[in-house]
Amino acid sequence: MTTATTPALRDEAERLLRELAGPEAQLRDDQWTAIEALVVGRRRALVVQRTGWGKSAVYFIAAKLLRADGHGPTVIVSPLLALMRNQVASAERAGVRAATINSGNVTEWDEIHARVAAQELDVLLVSPERLNNPDFRDQVLPSLAADAGLVVVDEAHCVSDWGHDFRPDYRRIRTLIGELGQGIPVLATTATANDRVVTDVSTQLGVGGGETLVLRGGLERESLHLSVVQIPEATARAAWLAQKLDSLPGSGIIYALTVSAARDLASLLTEQGHTVAAYTGQTDAGEREGLEQDLLDNRVKALVATSALGMGFDKPDLGFVVHLGAPSSPISYYQQVGRAGRSTDRAEVILLPGSEDRQIWSYFASVAFPREHMVRRVIEVLDPDRPQSTQALEPLVELGRTRLEMVLKVLDVDGAVRRVRGGWVGTGQPWTYDAERYERLERARESEQQAMLDYQRITTCRMAFLREQLDDPGLVAGASDCGRCDNCTGEHYDTAVDADAVAQTRSRLERPGIDLAPRKQWPSGLRKLGVALSGKITDGPEPGRVLGRLSDLGWGQRLRTLMDGPDGPAPENVLQACIAVLASWDWTQRPTAVMAVESTTHPLLAASLAERLAQIGRLEHLGVLRQRPGHPPVSAANSAYRVAGLADAWETPQLPGSTGPVLLVDTLTDTGWTLTMAARTLRAAGATSVLPFALAAVK
Structure with missing residues (x-):
């Protein structure tokens, strides 16, 4: 830095934190270590810390300090609209000029591009999908890559093949990092990453030179009270939840594994007098924002949601998270339950697993990356000179639209195809199908599914089990029982359900x-x-x-x-x-x-x-x-x-x-x-x- 000594810089960082989080807020040691590494050392860092720790404070403070020293805007790659909205609101509290480019504000893109060019923004939040939009990639991204003050990858586990929410568009971030100008710092953040993910992401951050600083904290959450409620019959599970919902503290989230299950459950609970609403990937973007605000303002008891309401949704006083059906991975389960109890003394976390869960896991696994002959067919039908849209390619290959789009994105990052205006073209570059990698991923998926089944059956501490699955560095073997979960306390929920309630629920469902x-x-x-x-x-x-x-x-x-x-x-x-x-x-x-x-x-x-x-x-x-x-x-x-x-x-x-x-x-x-x-x-x-x-x- 040229404008402040390190002690003065920390004082300014403390002041900015108070603007963000309130007059009593103080920087954690690791928060300052990360900020100093980015602003003074111009380094690359990976911060793995539990939900509510203050990861966003690190990059907003670093962005403001770098901007004050004359550096370019910070680019934050963020995966979800809900997360972006929360981040923009947080930035404004600290006087950070922020804007977002995503599918929900298409009419504003040209204006935001102009503000970027005019250096009128401190922070630009972009979805990973925008990184491969031809206009953005060719016209906006080069100048950002050359002049950015800082690049932030939020929810960085999505970069990794081993992450529970891997997204093909996130693979392009590796290319972005490799093309950054000299000395541009990079920060990656996530709340959920085991050892494999940490190693993978830190390696990818190091593309282009420089060792990655890894700051990793413990995952213990003293407010969370974990329970598993075993009720074999699906109708009785729904009736039990309807019977117990009003007794759960505050407002919360009820997760379902499928869109139809979320809709059905929301309809059932509404008919029984509960103020709830369904929130899924098929919910209109404008409606989603309204539903999020309803939950934030406690106008609903719960949102009945799929995983579409997950990463980054920020309601510190969320009182409970219930899962009607188990996620396929302890890592994704911990990420979702981590939404609860960030500023409360107690939050209830309840899992109601079902025998149908494994079939649903199997279905989602079946739409993973396809076999080699299908992928090579995609490469074969692409013309190097004539762009073809996804819609035009679909009848030429034996893949549905969603899987085809995923294949094209992966091949794009691998260099075999390229997205241009008008669609996709082949590059003619050689491409190798990494069968060994996909087999490893399949074995890892099976292992995680088994761990989720084990979680339901264990008689030992449930929090310790989840922390072990995430390779929590703060976990001490034999001395980490949480003292709060149903197994530690011996206090298990009564699974009895009123017979009339079951009959009424069955009649409705x-x-x-x-x-x-x-x-x-x-x-x-x-x-x-x-x-x-x-x-x-x-x-x-x-x-x-x-x-x-x-x-x-x-x-x-x-x-x-x-x-x-x-x-x-x-x-x-x-x-x-x-x-x-x-x-x-x-x-x-x-x-x-x-x-x-x-x-x-x-x-x-x-x-x-x-x-x-x-x-x-x-x-x-x-x-x-x-x-x-x-x-x-x-x-x-x-x-x-x-x-x-x-x-x-x-x-x-x-x-x-x-x-x-x-x-x-x-x-x-x-x-x-x-x-x-x-x-x-x-x-x-x-x-x-x-x-x-x-x-x-x-x-």
């Missing part, structure tokens, strides 16, 4: 029937696969119905058991539930006939259900829509490939000449394309319309 929206548009690029379909779908099915989702709190468990079990006739309780769905169906014209789609896994179940519905509803029974002999099975998740595989898949049925609306019965629906293409077959054979009905939806 098992109310059968969800809407099945028809596909309205053919996927693009079908002509490239030899299928002459494009534009709007004019000969598909009408809106349909499904008995329930596999992830439902009510019907989910029984439907999973049915789909995982041996083939057989439709059980009576399932049949009666289907009749209830049909009876409440507000169709424009009642079906006159019923037909089953041939099932490759449960042909008897599908055929028997259609036959019984025909008998009870006095509908004409048309039998089974059978696949053409020798037609290959269709497993593609990608829409274009799936439609191409289903084209001409069934034998043309011989329908009576006066066939009216047909009820088309299937056992399981996922993408909706099977029912769409089967409906076209019936329409072509003479059915006036087709009403699809499925026992279960995947999600």
Whole structure:
């Protein structure tokens, strides 16, 4: 520094901290060590400290001190909108001029870019996705990389393959760090990192030279009271939570593993008089901000959320965190429960695991990085001179949109492809599929899942177990029992649930029937696969119905058991539930006939259900829509490939000449394309319309 001695600098840092955190705030030793390393030493540092320790204070104070000494703005890479909003508010309290570029403020991007160029900002927060936006990467990022006063990577575990929330866009940060100008300090922060993640991230920070300073503190949280409540049946778990919610302190977060479970639980709790709301990755960005504020201001008892409400959400007095369903990793579990009790003496942390958790973990694991032949196909179809959008690429490869985007981002960082205006191009650079790395990651995932199962069963200290999983340097073997969890105190929650409450909950959750929206548009690029379909779908099915989702709190468990079990006739309780769905169906014209789609896994179940519905509803029974002999099975998740595989898949049925609306019965629906293409077959054979009905939806 040129404008202050180190003692004077610390005095100024203390003053800025008081502006941020209040008149009684004092810098921790490690906070000052980090600030001094960044501002005076111009070093690279990794700070791993528990939630609420004050990591954001380190980079806001360092940003202000560096700016006062004439250095450029600080660039903070931050993963979530909620986190960005909190950080901007915190910065303003300390007089730091901050702005954010993210998907929620597109109309402000040009103005913010101009403010960056005019040196009118102290801090710029960007999402990792922006780092590979062509305009930002080529026009804004080079000047920032050359002139930044400091680069901060928040939630830095996302950089690492070993992190519980790895994101492909974060891999670009390694490239950014490698291109930084001489002497630009870098700070990475996270609350949750075990030894593997710390080693990986600190190595990546060292790209371009310089050893990384690692400041790592203990993870003990004296306010958290951890409990596990074992209630085998899903309906009883939901009823127990509804019964206990009002007794939990303050307001809090209830985590669910899936979007549908969060919605169902929020609806159930609302109907039972609780003030709650659902918060998921599918919630509109503007609505999310309002819901966050409702929780901050205690206008709701709880937000029922997926992991979309996680990193960085800052409510110091959050009174409880409940999980209805266990996360797949102790590391991600600790990160989520760490939201609670930051400024309170006591916060309740309750886990209600379910037998369905492992199936949900398995599903999310199945959409991880694909096999080598699929990735190489992506490289093959890319043109080096003609950009192609993700939408245009989708019909050329056997990958769904989400997985394709992930593959492209990873290949971009690896140098095999490049994102440009208009889409993606191939670079022609050689690329190696790192099978060994992906196998290691799979083994690590399996190990973490087993540890989460072990956490539920242990009789020793739960906090010590979690701290051990995160390689907490402050954990002393044999002397670290927390004295607060249910195992340490012997005080376990009573699992008894009022029988009437269970009955009411079951009645609500098992109310059968969800809407099945028809596909309205053919996927693009079908002509490239030899299928002459494009534009709007004019000969598909009408809106349909499904008995329930596999992830439902009510019907989910029984439907999973049915789909995982041996083939057989439709059980009576399932049949009666289907009749209830049909009876409440507000169709424009009642079906006159019923037909089953041939099932490759449960042909008897599908055929028997259609036959019984025909008998009870006095509908004409048309039998089974059978696949053409020798037609290959269709497993593609990608829409274009799936439609191409289903084209001409069934034998043309011989329908009576006066066939009216047909009820088309299937056992399981996922993408909706099977029912769409089967409906076209019936329409072509003479059915006036087709009403699809499925026992279960995947999600």
